[in-house]
Amino acid sequence: MKINLKKIEKMGDPTRNQKILLDDIFIEKNALSKLPEIMNTYYKDYQSIVMICDENTYNIAGKKVESKLPNINTIVLDPNHLHADEHGVEQADIHLKKIGKIDFLIACGSGTVHDITRYHAYNLGIDFMSIPTAASVDGFVSTMAAMTWKGMKKTFTAVSPRFVLADTEIFSKAPARLTASGVGDLLGKYTALCDWKIAHAVTGEYINWDIVNWEYDILEELVQTLDGLSKNDEKAYENLMYGLLMSGLAMQLMGYSRPASCCEHHCSHLWEEAAINEPIDFYHGEKVGVGMIICTQVYKKALSYLKRGDYTLHASVDVEFDLIKDNFKNEILQEEILKENEPNIMENITGKMLKDRESDIISILETLPNVTTMMEWINKVNGCTSMNDIGLSEDLRPLTLKLSPYVRKRLSFMRLLKFYDFYNAVIE
Ligand SMILES: [Zn+2]
Structure with a gap:
């Protein structure tokens, strides 16, 4: 190739x-x-x-x-x-x-x-x-x-x-687990791209549509060839390697990881920091795949609230400093997380901006594949689809979703959800 x-x-x-x-x-x-x-x-x-x-x-x-x-x-x-x-x-x-x-x-x-x-x-x-x-x-x-x-x-x-x-x-x-990890890392672009598009729609953050569309083509090809991975079809492996390298090139072109990493990686980073959980020893893409699934569950629930339309929004949302301090007990780590949140990436965002962009947000969330489909894809390579699969208690899910948007200075829809009155209902 x-x-x-x-x-x-x-x-x-x-x-x-x-x-x-x-x-x-x-x-x-x-x-x-x-x-x-x-x-x-x-x-x-x-x-x-x-x-x-x-x-x-x-x-x-x-x-x-x-x-x-x-x-x-x-x-x-x-x-x-x-x-x-x-x-x-x-x-x-x-x-x-x-x-x-x-x-x-x-x-x-x-x-x-x-x-x-x-x-x-x-x-x-x-x-x-x-x-x-x-x-x-x-x-x-x-x-x-x-x-x-x-x-x-x-x-x-x-x-x-x-x-x-x-x-x-x-x-x-x-080893098959390494390949499954590659699949998880690449599929994770679905939520990463969803977040990028929503951030762009709400704040006008720069987006490169050529890169976005190219990444969707790569994802489409990956999904088409997933069956081949379990059948040891070399072309399917080449296609996966191609997709991973191209995702890397998308980041290289942009000069930062926006095209390839957002809410799903934030979950993975949080778990790696072992602030709310015992250290876990799983591959990067295994954690990213699970992050994508739990975030998508939330996004799809939020989508149904948005479509019903009977919700209210906070005018503004501050950084939850107490939540950060209560959970990042390690002083050096806590300091780093606080630095990531200085200034608050949502300081110029208002509830009204989200309401004004409601139809854009709905159509972006609609293009996100549903959770069952994502699980079927990952199951094709015997990958990890739940927090239990990567050694984490499901009880940590709400806290993961609440805290993870603070680990990096990057706007995700998971972070924007804090504006909505249905926030607690969708992250449970
Ligand atoms: Zn990654």
Whole structure:
């Protein structure tokens, strides 16, 4: 599958500096066999090349990379408790320091290995290549490294890979849970796009419709090919990897994650912060998929209230500081959350604005697929569809929905719902 980056870049607005930072992307069977040719064409001058992988990804892909590029240095990380955190970064750093001068890095693995590699590539001021070993997340081409730093979720400025070489032979054989996680992360765009469109309708927030429509096409293709994933159809896997990489490119073009992340990711972030729950150890896309489902349940309930029309709205809504302080007990985390809410992203929004935009909001909510359909999609890949599935008590649902819109400075419909008198009824 050859991807036309020039065509994709055309969707960007040059006056907003919206551009693609990659030389190319290959998604195909035996893509790794093209490595020598690619290095020769694009990165001929690089002498000292280092690949970062973990023991698992070394066995399934790293060895093959070494056979194609015999002169590279390889860092094999211990996969036990390997996370994109200060320990993972340190583990790679020890080896990188021993090697000395490095011209180019190769990330060979899933999301964690990529975030560790992009963190170091940025700090070393060098480029890197992505070799994803599972279609598990949409962050491979991210310019940010999503890390847990000393227990806190943090995104660091980092670099996008210059090249993505995705070998179907490898990522189509990844553990099924990783693939299901990729499906959850990608389907999550349904609520993310719904939130973006509503925020645009209510506040006039910038939106790029070319990107929005393109993402819907990608989602449509994903849904059409979901059956193929359980039948090990390589084309279905390529399509999932394509969708994830394109979602990443949508973020890259925009320069931030608006096209790919809102209420569903807010739930996932909240659970990862373990403020209201015990820490859980599930994949990113598993949490995002569940976030999408519980948010959609709320949005569809709200839709029926909106259609009935017999509701009232608060004139304005303040940040619920007490709710934040009561639940984010960890002082550093609490301070960070309070900072995210300074100023209140809803300070210029009034109940009247929401009433005036009622018909727009209704039609946007109507385009959101219903919960049963979403569950059927996720069930096709044996993914997670409920809070119980990811080790959380269903009792935490109302608090999750109330608190999660505060974890990031980004307007969601979940946050706007606080204006409506039916708010408590829909989040129960
Ligand atoms: Zn995500």
